[in-house]
Amino acid sequence: MESFKLFLKSIVPLSDQEFEKYSPYFKTRTLTRNSYFAEIGKTSHEAAFIKKGLLRTYYINEKSEEVTSCFCAENNLTASYKSFISQLPSELSIQAVEDTELITISYNDLQILYQKSALWQNIGRSIAERQYMVMEQYASVLCNESAKEKYMRMLEEQPAVINKASVNDIASYLGITRRTLSRIRKEITQ
Amino acid sequence: MESFKLFLKSIVPLSDQEFEKYSPYFKTRTLTRNSYFAEIGKTSHEAAFIKKGLLRTYYINEKSEEVTSCFCAENNLTASYKSFISQLPSELSIQAVEDTELITISYNDLQILYQKSALWQNIGRSIAERQYMVMEQYASVLCNESAKEKYMRMLEEQPAVINKASVNDIASYLGITRRTLSRIRKEITQ
DNA sequence: CAGCAAAAAGGACAAATGTCCTCGAATTTA
DNA sequence: TAAATTCGAGGACATTTGTCCTTTTTGCTG
Numbered sequence: 341m342e343s344f345k346l347f348l349k350s351i352v353p354l355s356d357q358e359f360e361k362y363s364p365y366f367k368t369r370t371l372t373r374n375s376y377f378a379e380i381g382k383t384s385h386e387a388a389f390i391k392k393g394l395l396r397t398y399y400i401n402e403k404s405e406e407v408t409s410c411f412c413a414e415n416n417l418t419a420s421y422k423s424f425i426s427q428l429p430s431e432l433s434i435q436a437v438e439d440t441e442l443i444t445i446s447y448n449d450l451q452i453l454y455q456k457s458a459l460w461q462n463i464g465r466s467i468a469e470r471q472y473m474v475m476e477q478y479a480s481v482l483c484n485e486s487a488k489e490k491y492m493r494m495l496e497e498q499p500a501v502i503n504k505a506s507v508n509d510i511a512s513y514l515g516i517t518r519r520t521l522s523r524i525r526k527e528i529t530q
Numbered sequence: 531m532e533s534f535k536l537f538l539k540s541i542v543p544l545s546d547q548e549f550e551k552y553s554p555y556f557k558t559r560t561l562t563r564n565s566y567f568a569e570i571g572k573t574s575h576e577a578a579f580i581k582k583g584l585l586r587t588y589y590i591n592e593k594s595e596e597v598t599s600c601f602c603a604e605n606n607l608t609a610s611y612k613s614f615i616s617q618l619p620s621e622l623s624i625q626a627v628e629d630t631e632l633i634t635i636s637y638n639d640l641q642i643l644y645q646k647s648a649l650w651q652n653i654g655r656s657i658a659e660r661q662y663m664v665m666e667q668y669a670s671v672l673c674n675e676s677a678k679e680k681y682m683r684m685l686e687e688q689p690a691v692i693n694k695a696s697v698n699d700i701a702s703y704l705g706i707t708r709r710t711l712s713r714i715r716k717e718i719t720q
Numbered sequence: 721c722a723g724c725a726a727a728a729a730g731g732a733c734a735a736a737t738g739t740c741c742t743c744g745a746a747t748t749t750a
Numbered sequence: 751t752a753a754a755t756t757c758g759a760g761g762a763c764a765t766t767t768g769t770c771c772t773t774t775t776t777g778c779t780g
Contacts, residue, residue, distance in 0.1 A: 401674065409670045421666070425659050454652075461651035462644075468658030469615050472665055476611070479669035480599045483705035484591065487767070507728060515673035520767055522729050677737070697758060710737055712759055 365449045371436040378420040378434040386444045387419035393440025408513040411501045487516040541656045555639045561626040568610040568624040576634045577609035583630025598703040601691045677706040
């Protein structure tokens, strides 16, 4: 739980006692490689902090292709947010790229925390704001860079993902084809 | 203020009395065409609801080009969120595309509202969650569609913006060049 | 360890998009 | 109103990226 405590402390001021008080609401859970944390069509009742491992979020587009929209690594949060927030069926699946350890909270328990304390209201709001800013960055950057620029950025910012995820998934995450990614990789290695 | 009240009611349950109670914290303001609501380098002390008009958000990339990251139309919120939330200098400018009427709240007043009531904590969190979901949609969609698909989507979802904004700004919003946009428009009209 | 299947690399060509430029129309300013 | 400026359309060519395919490599399973 230590890493999760540190994560929360990076968001809001939080004493160890306060953390201890609320920690019973959180459960730890392990996902084996390729198993799912959320699935398309099923309502997502949990949000998670990733203690160890890597998760891939994807949806299915009109051409029935998997499109990877996010890689979430250690010390980050993951959830099918839309589904979790609205408690409606998920449009996203979240799958473990490797064996992964999670710290989770259920929707119901989170609502209890929100009612119990302004602290949690604050954490909830700060996290939403934070996720928004990350997504904003991702959006504006990826839409205005060339395939090579996007790959170079990923190499810089998410080197661990490059090593663990498949070429297919990396390409769809960057919005390019496998063929283009292959060309870029060749160009870089020489 | 009526449209703003309706907007809030679409987010959280809110009685007319509650709205009246807090409405003194909000100011109305008019921006003339081409004037700024936020500017790069200046800390943004206000967030706004757009009563009427259209705003364009942009940043300057490494090649010193303006990149339009967002068009915000009537009945939506706008802010240089990162700057507003963190109270650090803005990386974005927000400019009026046409004469625009805003309902604004200052950072300080919003903090007072957050302290005063769980209702506003809730509104703040819900809005952040909402903004996140909008951005997520924008990101995943724009990064995996062709130039033409992106333009067609914009034509469908933001027809008013197409009519009001310049070709340059629309192109940079879609992450394509003017030349490509010109080609797409020609192709569509015949 | 051999054989199979899945994943990645890459060839050949096609299509999409970008770059650089010119021209005419629209808009602003003196 | 005339001149100046900005803006949008589009020609010609270069570059990037995609499509379809085959070959090579990797990893798994019996």
